[in-house]
Amino acid sequence: MESNIMRNIIKITLSLVSLALLVAGSLYMIRSTSFAGQNKPSYQLANVQKGDFIWSISATGIVEPKAVTEIRSMASGEIKAIHVEVGMKVKKGQTLLELDPKIEQRRVNQAKADLLIAYANYNKAKSSYLYAQTSNKRLQMLLQKGLISKEEAEKTANTFSLQRAERSLRYAQIRRAKETLKEAQERLKETRIVAPNDGVILQRFVQPGQIISSGTNSASGGTILLRMADLDDLYIRGDVDEADVARIKEGMPVNITADALPQQVFAGNIHRINPEGKNENNVTVFEILVKLGPKATKVMKLNMSTNLKIVVAQHKDVLLVPSMAVRQSRRGARVLVFADGQASRRRVKLGMSNGMQTIIKEGLKAHESIVVSSRGNSKSKRRSRRGKNRKGMSMRNMRRMMR
Structure with a gap:
């Protein structure tokens, strides 16, 4: 009886010892794996690509x-018709709108009458001038013969000078009347507004039936009616x-x-x-x-x-790599090429860079893997000093390789 009890105790003890050894071995494997993961660096990789490079x-x-044209009119009157709407395409010479021409026609008629009066006044002044000229010549001859006094001759000469000035004044009035008539005729023409060039109507500032008054001063350019552009x-x-x-x-x-x-x-x-x-x-x-x-x-x-x-x-069609993958020093430019699970440095000749991509002229081939960046994968907050030292050495070696 006692021997059976002892055998059971021995069996239980051996089972407990085996279980303890198994747990200890598992913990050791987990811990070893954890530290190994902490010390193994991970890489962010990219492939060397062939493509088009743009720096912008x-x-x-x-x-x-390019230009906006303001359609104006120097004419005054009631708007009889508007033939366009905003957004409509128009051709050069096309009628855009029409004004009632009555007001401008009256101005043309008045200007014509003023011109006739100016001609009449000029003809009268011209006749007086010619008469005074003949009288002045005759009296000057009589003065030379001593038949009239000097005072009488001077009076005739003064009259001649006045008539000459009057003739010049009347001639200037003819020129002014002609200009007034020309402007009135232009204003009459502008009661029919046409497109100065091809384009599209952008804005309309008037409505049918509206009365516009542009005044008589052409310096302002007239009233703005429409805006158009090509x-x-x-x-x-x-x-x-x-x-x-x-x-x-x-x-x-x-x-x-x-x-x-x-x-x-x-x-x-x-x-x-x-x-x-x-x-x-x-x-x-x-x-x-x-x-x-x-x-x-x-x-x-x-x-x-x-x-x-x-x-x-x-x-x-050039070789391109991310600009982050390139390291430069006094020895030149290098990249880390990743192959067979290992990274090795390689010297390269660079072309143009736009900050995101860099052209590789020599040293790499298309589709090769390169290291853009590297880092450790540890997530544990507690590390052994030995683990820290190993990681530090790994990162230092990585930086040394990039030099």
Whole structure:
């Protein structure tokens, strides 16, 4: 009986010892694996790609026409008819609106009458001048013969001078009357307003039946009736920071996008760069004018907001890597090439960089894997000093390889 009890105790003890050894071994394996994971660096990799490189400068701008034409009239009167609406396309010479010509016709008639009066006054003054001229010559001859007094001859000479001045005055009045008639006839013509060029009506400022009064002074240009523009010749007016303006020049291509036209890219080019900068929020910017291409002109609207990418440089079919993967030192540029689970440094020859991508001229091939960045994977807050030292050595070795 006692021997059976002892055998059971021995069996239980051996089972407990085996279980303890198994748990201890499992904990050791977990801990070892954990430390191994803590010390093994992970890599963020990227492939060397072959593609197109673009270096661009960003800007924003507003769509506008090259020029806006204000349609004015120097004529006065009631608007009889308006033949256009906002948004309508018109051709050069097309009738836009008409005014009642009665007021301007009366002015033309009055100007004609004034011209006739001016001619009559001139003819009268001319006759008086010719008579005074003949009398003056005759009396001068009599004065030389001593037949009249000097005072009488001077009186006739003064009369001649007055008649000559009167003739000049009446002639000037004829010229003024002619100008008045010409202006009245022009104003009469402007009771029928025609388009000065092809374009689209942008605004209308008057209504049928409205009476306009442009006055008699043509210096003001007359009353504004309509605004129109050629929408086949559109531009974008934008601003470029002074730090970038030295890199751009007229004729450079521009890629254009608009929030109102998503997933569409339009072509344009720099038409003009303002030589004088302006201050906006304590930043100096230079105004540029970008001419839109035919595709953009067909779909973009005036005052539409746009985003501009001015293409400073572009290269086709070149090797590209992320700029973060490149390390430079006095010895030159290097990257870490990752192959067979290991990273090794390699010297490369660089081309142009736009900050995001860098062109590789020599040293790499397409589809090779390179290290963009590396880091440890430890998530544990408690590390052994030995683990820390190992990790530190690993990171130092990594940095040394990148030099």
